[in-house]
Amino acid sequence: MAIQLHDTLAGEKVEFRPIVPGKVGLYACGPTVYDHAHLGHARCYVVWDVVVRHLRARGLEVKYVRNFTDVDDKIISRANERGEDPAALASRFADSFLEDMDAVGCLRPDAAPRVTGTMPGIVALIERLVARGFAYAPGNGDVYYAVRKFPAYGQLSRRDVDDLRSGARVETGDVKRDPLDFALWKGAKPGEPSWDSPWGKGRPGWHIECSAMTLEHLGAQFDIHSGGKDLVFPHHSNEIAQSVAALSDRLDPRDFARHWMHNGFVEIDQEKMSKSLGNFFTVKDVLQRHDGEALRLLLLGTHYRNPINFSDGLLGDAERRLAYLHETLEKADRIAEGATPDEAATPWAEAARAALDDDFNTAAVLGILAEAFTAANADADRKGKRTPADRAALARFARDARSVGGELGILQRPPAQALLALRGKAVVRRGLDPALVEARIAERAEARRAKDFARSDAVRDELLSLGVTIQDGPSGTSWKVE
RNA sequence: GGCUCCGUCGCCAAGUGGUAAGGCAAGGGUCUGCAAAAUCCUCAUCCCCGGUUCAAAUCCGGGCGGAGCCUCCA
Incomplete structure (x- = not known):
């Protein structure tokens, strides 16, 4: 079964063929660590995580690389505001990021390079660009990339260089030869962290790091480069310009990353969630009150290229839905x-995998799972004698649900544990005391034994007013919280 | 202004040429001491107008509405 993916560079869905059969190099642009991760990060890395999981499930050997940008203007200014060392601040938020990604079920990448650990590679790449005539050092300690020298510039974002130029910001006293040129190396300013280079002390520009890190970890050419839609221009366009100019003689954009994948935004009230707009939720804020797997389920409910609106209500829906899956x-x-x-997989599991083959259509997979879960529930609740075949069918359902779930990064915990975790968050939201709830339920059980239904119903109503729903079952009474 | 993209049931959301998945909500059953949960049934012709086609939510043109990028951003 061929895997199809929407390639930004091709502008359409294409068949995915690894450069080296059986192996995949995948690079996801990582976060700039100057603050806690927000939901936009969660979405993006959950998506790439599913891509990695599915490619591996299809038997491909994937090397997944995700960097940390730990040298940047915002890190420096944030550190200065707080009187903290920039490196320490970046390291702290990198740890925080990993903690959050773990919480939403993302596998750790195979390599997580940092800009601070890639300086020799960055300097070498810039030197190469200067030597090949694609970059110039005006003599003030900076080095710029000469955009006009690269014929395919703007191809990824389908932009014409002349259109860009008319909109470009021109700063007075600029040392750039063309307003579109961008910095590969920035000469050090007082009080900033800096590294030695042939052009004096300084630090790398934003884009060159990724070119250097991909080269170091995946080679000059690799299969998939991914990131948020907002990175298409200029970040990814510039990466292509740098890497191709430095490493390819024929200057074909395909000589860097074969395919480019970009995910849509998380929105709040139909508006992009971003730090600059101030309308963002951090992953930590959300996970304080909600379960990470539920957040993941919500994020997978929309195809990765489409925008996804976030609200508490939608997350609550996902949480209830997740409880249903685990209960089943x-x-x-x-x-x-x-x-x-x-041994054979169920047809629906095959259909689910086929949906993932088709540009990682997680939303369609959830639809397929929904039908399988409904059928399993109907089987499980059927009265009468259960044959060995019935039980084998449910065993197969459970196995395949976990297998497909594994490709989505959900349903891997023991259900009882997951349900307890979900209830735990709900208890926190409601400010309930579980011991008290249990005591009331015991009281009600006693009333029911005595057939005192008036009293038993009174207890139930009381619990309901606290948000606690109870369910009487063959093995006793269980409860959950809205 | 340039360039992308989106508009599918009350809400969320797949589907991108062959006659509308799924979830939530809603209404009606089954089950239950009563509930809850679960399950069954019911519930849309796809923003508007033209065009192409045997056939369009799906392609083309034009509207209307919304978002994003062009400056840091997942």
Whole structure:
């Protein structure tokens, strides 16, 4: 089954063919670590995580590289505001980022290079660009890339250099030869961290780091480069210009990353969530009150290229939906215990994988899962004698649900544990005391034994007013919180 | 101004040439001491107008509405 992906450079969906059969090099632009991760980061890295998981599930050996940008204007200014060392601040937020990504179920990348650890590579690449005539040093300690020298500039974003020029900001006293030229190296200003270079002390520009890090970890040419839609221009356009000019003689944009994938934004009230607009939620804020797997489920409910609106209500829906999935799995496990599933995968699991083959259509997969879960529930609740075949079918369902779930990065915890975690967050949101709830339920059980239904219903109503819903089942009464 | 993209049931959301997945909500059953949960049934012709085609939500043209990029940004 061929994997299709929407390639920004091609402008359409194309068949994915690894450069080296069986192997994939994937680079995702990582965060600039000057603050905690927000939901936009969560979405983006959850998406690339699914890409990695699915490619691996299809038998491909994936090397996943995601960098940390730990040298940057904003890091420096934030550090100065707080009187903190920039490196320490960046390192602190990098740790915070990893913690958040773990919480939403992302696998760690195979390599996580940092700009501060890539200086020799960056300097070498800039030297090469200067030597090949694509970059120039005006003599003030800066080095710029000469955009006009690169014929394919703007191809990724389908922009014409002359159109860009008319909109470009021209600063007075600029040392750039062309307003579009961008900095590869910035001469050090007082009080800034800096590194030695042939042009004096300074630090790299924003874009060159990725060119250097991909070269170091994935080679001159690799399969997939990914990032948020907002990086198409200028960041990724500039990366192409740098890497291709430095490393390819024929100057073909394809000689860097074969394919480019970009994810859509998380929006709040139909507006892009971003730090500059101030309308962002950090992952930590959200996970304080909600479960990471539920957030992940919400993020996977929309195709990765489309915008996704975020609200508490939608997250609550996802949370209830996740509880349903785990409850169903728990039920299936209980019934199927000890049964041996058929080896062959269910048709729906194959359909789910096929949906992932088609540009990682996670939303379609969730639709397919929904039908499978409904059917499993119907089976599990059916009255009467259960045959070995019934139990084998549920065992197969549970196995395949976890297998498909594994490609999405969900449903990997034991259901009971997940349900407890979900309830735990709900308890926090409601400010409830679980011991008190349990005590009231015991009281109600006693009333029910005595057939005192008036009293039992009164207890139930009381709990309901606290947001606690109870369910009487064969093995006792369970409860959950809205 | 240039360049991308989007507009599908009350809400969320797949589908991008072959006659509208799925979820939530809603209404009606089953189950239950009553509930809850689960399950079953019901529930859209795809922003508007033209065109291409045997056939269009899907392609083309024109509107209207919304978003993004062109400056830091996932």
